[in-house]
Amino acid sequence: MRCTRLPGKPAGCYTFSAFQGRFTGPLAIPAANRDQRLHDPIQTHRRTLVRALVPQVAIVALAAAIALVAKGGAWSLGVLAGGGAVAAGSWVSARIGLGGGVAPGAVALARILAGMLAKWIVVAGVLVAAVAVAGLPPVAVLLGALAALAAWSVALARR
Secondary structure: OOOOOOOOOOOOOOOOOOOOOOOOOOOOOOHHHOHHHOOOHHHHHHHHHHHHHHHHHHHHHHHHHHHHHHOOHHHHHHHHHHHHHHHHHHHHHHHHHOOOOOOOHHHHHHHHHHHHHHHHHHHHHHHHHHHHHOOOOHHHHHHHHHHHHHHHHHHHHHO
């Protein structure tokens, strides 16, 4: 044990457990478990996005069932199209934004921005196709998209 005595202080180490041997406290990690304790922020974000996507799909399915009972099949399909557009866009965003692994900051930021751009391109494309091509009710399509966005926000805020 190597300690330094400061003037006017009692004998002993001035940094408590400095140089008193090997680490034996919470910093000691057995060799077999070292890889299991590493923090992977990208994997954490992937799990969070999957946890947010499941309630989003469930809320859209519930809204589509309510629209089916209240307004009929066209409204139900419109809600499914709007909610499906947002869910598909969120999935595309997660795949692009978190798909490349660890990278320098500029590359990671560019991937996240490209993922967000792709999300909104997918959402806008599906919404326009649902209204213009399929002829679904625009209000139903927008309600489905709003339900999916609300579910996404609530699911991410719960974390």
